[in-house]
Amino acid sequence: MHENPRNMTQGTFSFLPPLTDDQIKAQIAYAIKMGWAINVEYTDDPHPRNTYWEMWCQPMFDTKDPAAAFMEVQECRKVYGNMYIKVNAYDNTRWRESVALSFIVNRPKHEPGFHVIRQEANSRAMHYTLHSYATEKPRGDRYK
Amino acid sequence: MAKPEIGKGQLTGAERYKAGVIEYKRMGYWQPDYVPKETDVLALFRITPQPGVDPEEAAAAVAGESSTATWTVVWTDRLTAADLYRAKAYRIDKVPNSPDQFFAYIAYDMDLFEPDSIANLTASIIGNVFGFKAVKGLRLEDMRIPVAYLKTFQGPPTGVMVERERLDKYGRPLLGATTKPKLGLSGRNYGRVVYEALKGGLDFTKDDENINSQPFMHWRDRFLYCMEAVNRANAATAEVKGHYLNVTAGTHDEMIERAEFAKELGSVIIMIDLVLGYTSIQTISKWARKNDMILHLHRAGNSTYSRQKNHGMNFRVICKWMRMAGVDHIHAGTVVGKLEGDPLMVKGFYDTLLQPHTPVAPELGFFFEQHWASLKKVMPVASGGIHAGQMHQLLHYLGEDVVLQFGGGTIGHPDGIQAGAEANRVALESMVQARNEGVDYMAKGPEILAKAARFCKPLQHALDTWKHITFNYESTDTPDYSPQVTPAR
Numbered sequence: 001m002h003e004n005p006r007n008m009t010q011g012t013f014s015f016l017p018p019l020t021d022d023q024i025k026a027q028i029a030y031a032i033k034m035g036w037a038i039n040v041e042y043t044d045d046p047h048p049r050n051t052y053w054e055m056w057c058q059p060m061f062d063t064k065d066p067a068a069a070f071m072e073v074q075e076c077r078k079v080y081g082n083m084y085i086k087v088n089a090y091d092n093t094r095w096r097e098s099v100a101l102s103f104i105v106n107r108p109k110h111e112p113g114f115h116v117i118r119q120e121a122n123s124r125a126m127h128y129t130l131h132s133y134a135t136e137k138p139r140g141d142r143y144k
Numbered sequence: 145m146a147k148p149e150i151g152k153g154q155l156t157g158a159e160r161y162k163a164g165v166i167e168y169k170r171m172g173y174w175q176p177d178y179v180p181k182e183t184d185v186l187a188l189f190r191i192t193p194q195p196g197v198d199p200e201e202a203a204a205a206v207a208g209e210s211s212t213a214t215w216t217v218v219w220t221d222r223l224t225a226a227d228l229y230r231a232k233a234y235r236i237d238k239v240p241n242s243p244d245q246f247f248a249y250i251a252y253d254m255d256l257f258e259p260d261s262i263a264n265l266t267a268s269i270i271g272n273v274f275g276f277k278a279v280k281g282l283r284l285e286d287m288r289i290p291v292a293y294l295k296t297f298q299g300p301p302t303g304v305m306v307e308r309e310r311l312d313k314y315g316r317p318l319l320g321a322t323t324k325p326k327l328g329l330s331g332r333n334y335g336r337v338v339y340e341a342l343k344g345g346l347d348f349t350k351d352d353e354n355i356n357s358q359p360f361m362h363w364r365d366r367f368l369y370c371m372e373a374v375n376r377a378n379a380a381t382a383e384v385k386g387h388y389l390n391v392t393a394g395t396h397d398e399m400i401e402r403a404e405f406a407k408e409l410g411s412v413i414i415m416i417d418l419v420l421g422y423t424s425i426q427t428i429s430k431w432a433r434k435n436d437m438i439l440h441l442h443r444a445g446n447s448t449y450s451r452q453k454n455h456g457m458n459f460r461v462i463c464k465w466m467r468m469a470g471v472d473h474i475h476a477g478t479v480v481g482k483l484e485g486d487p488l489m490v491k492g493f494y495d496t497l498l499q500p501h502t503p504v505a506p507e508l509g510f511f512f513e514q515h516w517a518s519l520k521k522v523m524p525v526a527s528g529g530i531h532a533g534q535m536h537q538l539l540h541y542l543g544e545d546v547v548l549q550f551g552g553g554t555i556g557h558p559d560g561i562q563a564g565a566e567a568n569r570v571a572l573e574s575m576v577q578a579r580n581e582g583v584d585y586m587a588k589g590p591e592i593l594a595k596a597a598r599f600c601k602p603l604q605h606a607l608d609t610w611k612h613i614t615f616n617y618e619s620t621d622t623p624d625y626s627p628q629v630t631p632a633r
Contacts, residue, residue, distance in 0.1 A: 101315035
């Protein structure tokens with residue numbers, strides 16, 4: 001039976017082979033051309049509802065050079081190479097004022113993923129919660 | 145107070161109110177000098193009059209029968225500020241290439257309508273008038289809803305941006321699939337399809353419009369198995385996924401009971417059919433806003449009155465009403481799939497759902513400028529006969545804010561449902577990547593897909609299976625104006 005190869009597929013390009021640095025730079029260049037601000041975020045808690053990943057830097061509203069923005073990705077990788085890192089492109093124009101593009105640029109070597117915890121309730125109803133194997137350990141000790 | 149404008153041949157005073165029958169156009173319903181107010185509701189009708197009925201009289205009749213008129217003069221009009229309550233036909237244009245038809249512009253004072261009620265608005269605008277004998281055919285083509293009236297409506301409970309934030313999915317169209325076969329699967333089998341498709345890479349799966357609570361699968365069973373599938377897929381992918389649980393039911397109370405159960409099980413989205421009726425749609429929309437639920441609308445039934453050009457109404461007006469009534473998703477055409485959809489017409493539907501403002505654009509069917517007054521955006525859904533091999537065309541015609549639904553194109557994959565889902569996701573992500581890199585993806589679409597298929601076997605098999613499938617039929621609902629022609633103002 002065919003099964004997709006990854007167990008964490010957040011972000012715009014998670015079903016493609018890992019983006020090369022040149023491919024990442026091309027996406028950053030596109031975002032900057034669209035007038036969006038790049039920021040880099042990282043986490044060791046990739047729960048799908050963990051909205052607030054740690055901000056590596058402020059959104060780069062004034063950075064027009066894709067190479068400069070990509071440098072932040074590289075710097076972040078140096079420090080948090082064992083965590084998830086994503087590039088967000090933020091569009092502050094009216095009627096969007098939200099993220100316009102968001103893709104993973106770094107993954108931990110080992111991705112243990114999640115499992116479902118079921119709490120049986122009345123009349124066969126079920127309350128579900130997702131549990132991340134990685135977060136069984138405290139921050140700092142995950143994904144080692 | 146300024147005196148209302150009265151057209152030529154209009155009767156006034158005692159003469160106007162003498163008992164008997166007089167022409168509509170002489171009763172105040174045809175006013176070629178009338179200048180619409182910013183707060184008027186405007187409507188454009190395509191009218192095919194009966195032989196012998198002149199255009200002014202037909203337009204006046206439509207204005208009359210959709211507002212205050214009855215077949216004969218009544219003195220009780222004089223107890224009211226009748227000039228205000230009368231709708232006014234104020235302009236007539238010939239329909240290009242259709243000598244027996246013309247367009248009539250009609251203005252209605254906002255006070256003719258109850259605030260926040262699509263049912264009340266439509267009871268006038270598409271009420272008795274569509275059966276009126278003096279016109280052979282009548283079609284509502286477009287409406288301008290004034291900002292003041294729009295502001296009485298809630299609009300979409302969630303809207304495109306908040307939906308994306310809740311799902312944490314940006315920068316690409318969303319992917320979905322309708323569970324097939326439409327009828328006959330048990331709850332347990334049904335949930336299997338949902339699990340496979342979501343785990344394989346889709347964002348959403350969907351109940352079909354006619355899946356409610358039948359002998360082969362009662363609704364609670366479906367909801368329970370589907371939510372098991374959704375949560376398992378969420379765990380497998382660390383994404384937020386959803387199944388559109390159809391809460392359409394025979395009674396209003398039953399509909400709410402189903403919605404409450406979907407909420408209890410933690411679903412992010414529910415679904416309704418257009419055949420619910422406008423009152424139920426507005427009710428469930430308010431429920432959805434209150435309960436943080438995305439609301440998907442399947443347009444079941446619309447083609448019975450929106451497809452033929454000579455009678456009924458254009459789907460873009462349904463889009464307007466549904467943005468007002470408040471839904472988050474609506475099926476609005478694929479251009480390339482199996483269902484009706486001229487590219488320009490579909491663009492008109494998508495713009496109606498997504499734009500904060502649409503200017504006059506006759507080639508798209510916009511006869512009026514429309515300001516949307518901060519009503520949220522509705523996500524269009526493209527569903528029906530589409531597959532991974534068309535990804536470049538889908539992205540080109542439909543853009544990024546759309547749910548692309550591949551039902552057969554996922555479930556019918558030769559290697560199984562997960563493989564089908566993965567093929568679609570890989571095709572989509574490769575196309576978005578190429579577009580962002582500045583590649584001419586419309587020209588090089590097949591090349592981009594072939595390249596992606598080298599690392600994704602399921603995509604290769606999808607392309608092999610469906611490469612020759614197209615639906616090239618002529619549309620019946622087409623624009624009356626070509627993009628080059630600007631009609632006389």
